[in-house]
Amino acid sequence: MKVVLIGVGQAGGKITQALAEFDYDMGFEAVQGALAVNTAQADLRELDIDTQLIGQDRVKGHGVGGDNELAAQIMEENATEVMNELDGRISTGAEAIVVTAGLGGGTGSGGAPMLARELKRIYDVPVYVLGVLPGRDEGGIYQANAGRSLKTCVREADSLLLVDNDAWKASEDSLSAGFDRINDAIAQRFGLLFASGEAVDGVGESVVDSSEIINTLRSGGIASIGYASAPAAEDPGENVNVITSVTRNALLTSMSLPDAIDADSGLLVVAGRPDRISRKGVERARKWLEEETGSLEVRGGDFPIDSGKVASLVLLGGVERSNRVDEFMERATAAREGMAETTDPLEGFESDDLDDLM
Ligand code: GDP
Numbered sequence: 001m002k003v004v005l006i007g008v009g010q011a012g013g014k015i016t017q018a019l020a021e022f023d024y025d026m027g028f029e030a031v032q033g034a035l036a037v038n039t040a041q042a043d044l045r046e047l048d049i050d051t052q053l054i055g056q057d058r059v060k061g062h063g064v065g066g067d068n069e070l071a072a073q074i075m076e077e078n079a080t081e082v083m084n085e086l087d088g089r090i091s092t093g094a095e096a097i098v099v100t101a102g103l104g105g106g107t108g109s110g111g112a113p114m115l116a117r118e119l120k121r122i123y124d125v126p127v128y129v130l131g132v133l134p135g136r137d138e139g140g141i142y143q144a145n146a147g148r149s150l151k152t153c154v155r156e157a158d159s160l161l162l163v164d165n166d167a168w169k170a171s172e173d174s175l176s177a178g179f180d181r182i183n184d185a186i187a188q189r190f191g192l193l194f195a196s197g198e199a200v201d202g203v204g205e206s207v208v209d210s211s212e213i214i215n216t217l218r219s220g221g222i223a224s225i226g227y228a229s230a231p232a233a234e235d236p237g238e239n240v241n242v243i244t245s246v247t248r249n250a251l252l253t254s255m256s257l258p259d260a261i262d263a264d265s266g267l268l269v270v271a272g273r274p275d276r277i278s279r280k281g282v283e284r285a286r287k288w289l290e291e292e293t294g295s296l297e298v299r300g301g302d303f304p305i306d307s308g309k310v311a312s313l314v315l316l317g318g319v320e321r322s323n324r325v326d327e328f329m330e331r332a333t334a335a336r337e338g339m340a341e342t343t344d345p346l347e348g349f350e351s352d353d354l355d356d357l358m
Helices: 011-027 041-045 068-091 107-122 139-156 175-196 210-216 236-253 281-295 322-342
Strands: 003-008 031-038 048-055 097-101 125-135 159-164 223-233 264-273 296-305 309-318
Touching: 003 011, 003 068, 003 107, 011 031, 011 041, 011 097, 011 107, 011 125, 011 175, 011 309, 031 041, 031 068, 031 107, 041 048, 041 281, 048 068, 048 097, 048 139, 048 264, 068 107, 068 139, 097 107, 097 210, 097 296, 107 125, 107 139, 125 139, 139 264, 139 322, 159 175, 175 210, 175 223, 175 296, 175 309, 210 264, 210 296, 210 309, 236 296, 264 281, 281 309
Parallel strands: 003 031, 003 097, 031 048, 097 125, 125 159, 159 223, 264 296
Antiparallel strands: 223 309, 264 309
């Protein structure tokens, strides 16, 4: 699936760069363009991809702090400029646009749903938001901002691809090492997903194509992704169990939104050397996914790739009815109520789009 990536805010820019680098290093060429947009000049200076500073007239390159309402306004005023920057690449062959942001900050939290809305007005291709949820130990403003942003992204984007910052970090990591690890994991998983719809070697009916990714995400709401791999045997018959077991690991231990298994739809992509992938294994794993997720719409296919391993990538669409999301929304609502009783850092900014973040 050919994608154009737009990162909004600090986390958005870093993750977009990680995705672009992964795609480049692997030689996939699924990423057609990558742009980082921010209100804070200092965050853009650290990136190697194309960058665009917005809102200088309002915040003079210093960022919006945690004010996601101001960020939504600034994005609304600058959306045309942002879209012009990528227009050529979007109109020549992109099959989806992916707007990436940390939902708990300011610029990305408010800017990403607003940009998704504006992009959808102009382009026919699906617009996804790849959003990062704050970890449990982050402060109240992050939780509250993320709650409002999440709700708005679900409404404005064709699907919100959600990554929980608590999902993939290791306990020994410092904050920045933890972010790097999560960003690499995001780049690998989504990078493989985008590239899987691009595979041309070993073309056959079983190879995943872009429309299967788009159809899996068609129900909207929240989507999540998981991945696991193991060494492959040379004889495909011996890989039946390897494929079912990596699929189980992907779903049960590695989803970007943990404990959210009930889904409207699913896609299983099995990556590996075509002569080692067992059809029986893929079909068995796909059926198992249908049972576990309660979805009758689980697609399955291959991603031919030259590797000594076999890997399962699991994409679930429509996972928003999970306890995990309820629990997060409760955390976000409590944080917002707590903030309203003390000083509300969002107060005092007039915004036409206040409602948009609700
Ligand atoms: P913004 O620049 O105002 O949009 O704010 P940030 O992008 O810094 O958003 C803050 C939120 O994103 C917090 O919840 C952080 O935990 C998260 N965050 C910041 N940087 C990173 C990063 O590099 N990776 C990940 N996964 N999350 C990040």
